Amino acid sequence: MEKDKASPKRNDTEKLTKQVSFSDEIIEIPIPVVDQIEQSSADITNEWKASKKRIEPAAAKNAEPSSKPGEKVQEEKEATPSTEEKVAQSLDSLNAIDIMWKKFQNDFDKAIGGLVGSIGKSMGSPQLVIEDPESVNEQDRLEVLNGNPTLEQISMGLKSGRYKNVVVMTGAGMSTAAGIPDFRSPDKGLYTTLKKSYPELNRPEDIFDLSYYKETPEPFCKLCRELDLCGVGNANYKPTKAHYLSLLLAKKKILRRTYTQNIDGLDLVTGLPQELLVEAHGGGRSASCVECGEAQDVEQVRKVINEKGIPRCAKCSGICKPDITFFGEELPKRFAELKEDDFCECDLLIVMGTSLQVVPFCHLVADVGRLIPRLVINLSEIRDELFLFKHEKNYRDVFEKSTCDAGVQRLVDLCGWKSSFAKLTKSNVEKSPRLKRKKKTKK
Numbered sequence: 001m002e003k004d005k006a007s008p009k010r011n012d013t014e015k016l017t018k019q020v021s022f023s024d025e026i027i028e029i030p031i032p033v034v035d036q037i038e039q040s041s042a043d044i045t046n047e048w049k050a051s052k053k054r055i056e057p058a059a060a061k062n063a064e065p066s067s068k069p070g071e072k073v074q075e076e077k078e079a080t081p082s083t084e085e086k087v088a089q090s091l092d093s094l095n096a097i098d099i100m101w102k103k104f105q106n107d108f109d110k111a112i113g114g115l116v117g118s119i120g121k122s123m124g125s126p127q128l129v130i131e132d133p134e135s136v137n138e139q140d141r142l143e144v145l146n147g148n149p150t151l152e153q154i155s156m157g158l159k160s161g162r163y164k165n166v167v168v169m170t171g172a173g174m175s176t177a178a179g180i181p182d183f184r185s186p187d188k189g190l191y192t193t194l195k196k197s198y199p200e201l202n203r204p205e206d207i208f209d210l211s212y213y214k215e216t217p218e219p220f221c222k223l224c225r226e227l228d229l230c231g232v233g234n235a236n237y238k239p240t241k242a243h244y245l246s247l248l249l250a251k252k253k254i255l256r257r258t259y260t261q262n263i264d265g266l267d268l269v270t271g272l273p274q275e276l277l278v279e280a281h282g283g284g285r286s287a288s289c290v291e292c293g294e295a296q297d298v299e300q301v302r303k304v305i306n307e308k309g310i311p312r313c314a315k316c317s318g319i320c321k322p323d324i325t326f327f328g329e330e331l332p333k334r335f336a337e338l339k340e341d342d343f344c345e346c347d348l349l350i351v352m353g354t355s356l357q358v359v360p361f362c363h364l365v366a367d368v369g370r371l372i373p374r375l376v377i378n379l380s381e382i383r384d385e386l387f388l389f390k391h392e393k394n395y396r397d398v399f400e401k402s403t404c405d406a407g408v409q410r411l412v413d414l415c416g417w418k419s420s421f422a423k424l425t426k427s428n429v430e431k432s433p434r435l436k437r438k439k440k441t442k443k
């Protein structure tokens with residue numbers, strides 16, 4: 001925020017992101033990240049200039065004739081360093097540049113890891129307007145969570161039946177306990193590990209880039225095999241405890257809808273009715289040709305991928321893939337059809353296991369009313385500008401910094417729903433349709 005005060009030219013919407021064009025794709029990068037890169041570049045330039053200056057004055061002085069013989073000796077001593085001194089100076093400068101360059105690379109890597117990618121060509125990327133709590137009447141603010149934004153307050157509202165249209169938003173952090181890595185966690189996140197397994201990727205996000213896939217489908221197909229992303233259910237992984245929160249809320253008839261960015265298919269494996277789920281980034285339950293759009297037999301596509309082949313369309317021989325939304329593709333229609341009403345009707349928003357780095361999904365958190373409480377359960381902190389956690393007048397945002405499983409368990413316990421929740425999660429015995437199928441064929 002300090003930065004914004006210092007740059008009066010920036011208006012409210014410009015505060016948040018800067019659009020940067022990589023080839024033909026517009027990607028939004030948060031201003032601090034852009035500033036960080038720009039700062040690093042500036043540092044390098046300055047260091048470069050400084051190092052040049054350290055060498056140049058000596059050379060310049062050397063070129064200047066002096067009229068005083070006594071001083072000349074002195075000057076020459078300063079102005080004409082010995083060859084060893086010159087080499088040492090140059091090495092110093094090169095070292096400094098090298099250090100700065102490494103720093104820049106590190107900062108750039110961090111920045112890339114924190115890219116706000118834009119999934120969904122047609123959705124555009126509406127700019128966020130930073131929320132000002134003081135624009136809400138004080139009495140109204142007090143009524144949201146009794147002036148005490150805590151998990152306890154939210155659980156009291158749930159217990160008392162105050163919330164009837166709960167919307168849940170989830171991301172990859174929901175499935176890490178099942179053994180599926182998330183994307184952006186610094187050590188184990190896919191975007192870090194992919195860099196090692198596929199050094200040929202220009203940037204790790206390319207694995208979900210449509211034009212890259214058309215040219216180089218192997219990395220995605222390998223990932224698909226490893227995480228079993230293609231087909232109904234998931235044969236390799238089971239839902240986590242946190243996945244069952246949506247089912248519990250559905251059983252209590254207070255779940256308006258769960259919006260997930262996840263493509264692992266685990267939400268439905270819990271038994272959550274399909275109409276209560278929006279897979280915002282698509283999923284592997286269906287597949288189609290990326291050239292002609294022809295729907296494919298998903299199990300056939302899966303078979304080819306599992307046999308290390310590249311699935312081809314019977315109609316046009318184009319490459320096929322599961323209907324996971326890639327960068328450069330449109331989001332599923334269902335997302336656009338349902339989000340407006342769902343977020344308008346939402347009376348409690350629960351966000352779990354997502355860094356909220358990808359638009360338009362991350363902007364949904366601003367689509368609920370100003371008097372609606374928002375609970376975030378996440379291991380790491382989330383972009384400040386999306387919530388009021390750090391605002392002294394925060395009246396509606398609760399941050400539960402924990403794993404999704406632990407946070408959900410705590411919420412459920414506070415609501416007094418421990419035993420009904422335990423029943424649901426206990427029934428989680430080989431829930432995946434494919435696991436079941438595998439078991440049957442074994443008999």
Ligand code: OAD
Pocket residue numbers: 117119170171172173174176177182183184185189208261262263281324325326327352353354355356357358377378379380402403404405
């Ligand atoms: P990210 O990897 O960006 O964020 C996952 C978040 O979950 C991070 O903030 C982690 O700290 C947190 N986390 C990890 N394990 C957790 C746990 N057990 N409990 C609680 N929090 C945990 O993943 P997403 O936000 O889902 O696109 O990423 C969004 C999209 O970016 C994905 O849908 C994907 C990617 O490009 C596609 O798949 C097309």
